[in-house]
Amino acid sequence: MFKRKTLAALTFTALVSLTSAAFAEDASIRFAWWGNEARAANTLKVIKLFEEKNPGITVKAEYSGYDGYQTRLSTQFAGGTEPDVMQVLLAWLPMFSKKGDGFEDINKFSSLINLEEFPKTTLEQVSINGKMQGVPIGSTGFLFLYNKEPWQKAKIDYPKTWDELFEAGKLMRERLGDEYYPLDPTTQGSFLISLSWAMQKYNVNFIDPDEPKVSMSEEQVADWLRFFKRLENEHVLVSIKARTAMGGANKPTSQMPDWVEGKWGGVYSQDSTLTSRADTLTGGLDQLEVGPYIMLPDAKTAGTMSRTGFIYSISKHSKQQEAAAKFINFLTTDAEAARIIGTSRAIPASKTQWDVLTNENLIPPIQKIGTGQIMELDEKGLVPRFSLYFEHPLIYKLLFNTFEELSFDKTTPEEAAPKLIKEATRILSRL
């Protein structure tokens, strides 16, 4: 009797210890990202694969569209309840981690994340005060992406110079009608396409890439704004005013009916968004082509904004930081993960994933051309550096207000330029 009781007690104790050991190894992490449906579907598949390969770690997906993502994240940050792993836009670093103490330092996990996979300069870009804020996902750059249909219909070649672009605006209107435009710049694209021209002309950026101050003179800014106004007036860009009437200045191009109907000849946007632009076109990616990067003769810079778009960061409040680091390593450096994710985020920054995608021809040809174009410009030293502050929400708001007022003829470039410099200086001094 005694023996049976002892045996039962021992079995029970062993079971309890085994169960608690299993619980001790179990880790559940939350992972948040934004993106389109294709990105969500691919990411969910990768999560499943990771869980299969790492029994004991479960990943809870928290995904949404871009709208509201940052708001939700900031609220969670305030309460210390942000996800263990989160996709973060590099431009948010001045807000979330001004001194480099907002996210866990990735250097602490160098045994779990293979940092040698990434170019040193990219890792420096994502570090503040020597603390690595996240693992780079990939680089993106702005380029001219065209829907070939209206160009073929109007019998116009893709422009190589700014003069040819203005000519295309005129011809497209004459040959196809008032609703046809060579480019939909989107709001951010409005600032950037005209800034690209201004930088090609003056070889200076609006905000100094090394310190938070305005680098352009008043005349240079006025010229930048005049050029934007000319692009709108001469029917090259779909105006901010026209976009507003169609249901939203900030609405993504792929959701605009005129883009779907093939009335807009192209977009000035990031190569990482190529696939999402094609989502609503009947011909999909086959309907799109990358045009030559439009340059001024003898320009010393292309003026395109190319940078590490976003990173995966680890929460400082996470209780499962090691599991989070393992997961990030899988997402960014694993070959199988690369095959699933493809280019739905960007062309991957890690060597292994880049090799897998290129060797196995997993990069859509158009994406290859786009990324190749940015890389070529970069090799020639034509890609300028941009300040992180350029994409700060307050600077974005200021630029949006200025360009909106110009579009609605509420101000002139000459009036707006000193105001823009004064306000930007005030904001930058506070940041």
Place this chain on the structure above:
Amino acid sequence: MYESKRLGYLFVLPFILGILAFNLFPFAASFALSFTDYPLIGSPTYIGLENYEKMVFDDDLFWKSLTVTVSFALIVVPARLAVALFIAQVLNFKLRGINFFRAAYYLPTILGGSIAISVMWKFLFQQKGLVNIILDTVGIDPIPWLASERYAVWTIVALNTWQFGAAMVIFLAALQGVPKSLYEAAEIDGASFWQQFRNVTLPIITPVIFFNMIMQIVNCFQEFNAPYMITEGGPLYSTYFMAIYIYDEAFKYFNMGYASALSWVLFFLIVAIAGVLFWSSKYWVFYSGEKEKAR
């Protein structure tokens, strides 16, 4: 007796705890935060009245959003009350199938505040939307509803006026409570329908008009969903309501201290307007039995 009292307190305890934790505490905390510079991530720093000074003397956007909000309330409150009273009056008649119409007119209120309806509204009023298609068929040029400083706010006004159902139901109940004998007496005296409405109905339902007015003012000053979804506060800030400004400052630009100060100004504004209305009510709101009490 003591036992049942204790049980009663126990039953309401969760509610009281909820009020304390989710209403009163944030309420008090936001007042304290309004005197700080609080970047959301990081600790708040006490800056005295700086947020309020900035608001009054150095923030054009505050005045713009305040003007938009007040103008909106001035248009929507009377419009919604008038429409609600008119429809309630019509639905007060004893007609066949009246219950169906009562439900039908109440429907927009159930749907109205939702995001889906705001999205639908946006589609109706965009350049190639249904409203412009209808205008086009009668020979009127399309109107850039969403891209015009002049018209954008009217799309929000239209949506809000359309949501008159809640006020209508309350008016309907009040109208049904007006004693029939008063109408009979008025009719014997030869009063027309309009005279009856003006001299009998209106004075008797003034307490309900007053109640609806207060409720609508509070709602209008807190309007957020429709302008955020339909016009995003634009164009050129023409639909930039106080609630959107507070939201932007708090969650887009991380100025939680300033957003708290803006919230308190909005709160005081609503309290002040409600106070004026309460004070004025003694001149135009009639409660039954008041005269008897005075005697």
